Amino acid sequence: MKTDKTLIFFSIILVLMVSLIYLFANGFGIKSANEKIDFGAFEMTIPHDWKKVEFKGIDGYVGGITNGIDSLTFDYSWYSYDFNYENGETQLFATDTINGKIALLTKPKKVGNGTIGIYIEKAYKKNRFNLIGYNIDNENLIFNIFKSIKFKDSDTSLNSRKIEFSNKIKPYSGRSLFYANCASCHHRNKSMIGPAFSGINELEFKKWILDSTGLTKKDTAGFGISYHRKTFGKLLTEKEIEKLIEYSKAE
Ligand code: HEC
Numbered sequence: 274m275k276t277d278k279t280l281i282f283f284s285i286i287l288v289l290m291v292s293l294i295y296l297f298a299n300g301f302g303i304k305s306a307n308e309k310i311d312f313g314a315f316e317m318t319i320p321h322d323w324k325k326v327e328f329k330g331i332d333g334y335v336g337g338i339t340n341g342i343d344s345l346t347f348d349y350s351w352y353s354y355d356f357n358y359e360n361g362e363t364q365l366f367a368t369d370t371i372n373g374k375i376a377l378l379t380k381p382k383k384v385g386n387g388t389i390g391i392y393i394e395k396a397y398k399k400n401r402f403n404l405i406g407y408n409i410d411n412e413n414l415i416f417n418i419f420k421s422i423k424f425k426d427s428d429t430s431l432n433s434r435k436i437e438f439s440n441k442i443k444p445y446s447g448r449s450l451f452y453a454n455c456a457s458c459h460h461r462n463k464s465m466i467g468p469a470f471s472g473i474n475e476l477e478f479k480k481w482i483l484d485s486t487g488l489t490k491k492d493t494a495g496f497g498i499s500y501h502r503k504t505f506g507k508l509l510t511e512k513e514i515e516k517l518i519e520y521s522k523a524e
Contacts, residue, residue: 309421312336314349314397317404318421320414333400338418345390345406345415353401355392357452363387365438371420373428377449378419378436385410394446397424447520450513454505458496461521467496470521478518482506 306321312334319325319338326344327336333350348354356366356379364387367378374393381387389412390405404422409415416436423429441453451461451470458466481501509517 307421310338312347312349314400315402315422315424317418317423319418343406343409343411345404345409345418347402347404349396349400349402351400353392353396353403354405355394355401355403355449355452356388356390357449357456359388361440366441367436367438369436370431370433372423373431374422374424376419378416378438380412380438384412389415391419391422393422394449397426447516447518447523450509450517451520454509455517473521475518475522478514478521482509482514483511 307318308321308323309316309318310325312325314334317338320340323338323340325336326339333348333352335346335348335350337344337346339345356364356377359366359379363382364379365382369376369378371391371393374395377392377394378390379392380389385408388405388407389409390403393402396402402422402424404419406415420432451459455467455470459468459470461470463469481498482505483502485502485506
């Protein structure tokens with residue numbers, strides 16, 4: 274008798290488990306079904322309960338995706354925002370390769386309290402791209418959307434294994450280096466606190482930032498050579514200075 278009861282007991286458990294697994298698999302299947310959304314020059318994969326929103330941009334293509342609670346907006350144009358106004362005290366930054374495109378990522382230090390976004394400088398055909406949201410708790414979901422972004426010429430075999438966030442924008446182009454480090458005092462084409470960037474001689478860049486010799490007393494006052502060397506000498510690598518020089522000469 275006892276074995277019979279045990280047998281019935283385990284059969285019931287088994288049936289329950291199988292049906293639970295079945296339910297879970299189905300339910301989960303519906304919830305996690307992702308949808309590939311085509312935006313023309315690019316596509317991204319978003320969860321089933323998110324949908325595409327499009328606005329009419331003046332100079333470019335602006336739109337977004339939303340689930341009714343959270344939303345991300347994108348700007349695919351020459352003017353895309355590259356996070357240079359983000360606050361380094363509350364935001365973290367990382368560079369990442371996503372489907373062959375170098376991307377700058379930002380997220381708030383406190384989850385759900387700030388900007389979460391991706392910026393791609395060389396998106397497609399000279400356009401820049403960003404996709405940005407604010408105060409979103411589910412960072413994993415957002416980063417999965419970011420990782421799914423593909424442009425027409427994206428190489429899906431090239432992806433960073435790991436994203437490492439830090440307090441500083443780790444810029445990868447002369448332009449973003451300039452905005453992150455120099456634009457508070459230098460304008461590209463006109464004189465501000467410092468001289469116009471485009472007018473600075475190539476050798477001056479190296480002398481002002483990389484050299485460690487030949488400081489005169491006069492140099493140590495204000496925002497002179499001494500300031501530049503102290504502030505940027507360790508921060509920027511020689512390669513990054515080269516990029517800045519390139520940027521100062523571009524166009
Ligand atoms: C806090 C303000 C400030 C920031 C930030 C700043 N600069 Fe300057 N920079 C100046 C000022 C002011 C001068 C002119 C100083 C002088 O002539 O004594 C100057 C001069 C220079 C010069 C010398 C130009 C010449 O022809 O003599 C170079 C090169 C330069 N800056 C590069 C940079 C670069 C590169 C960055 C960013 C990585 C940068 N600066 C960030 C204020 C700044």
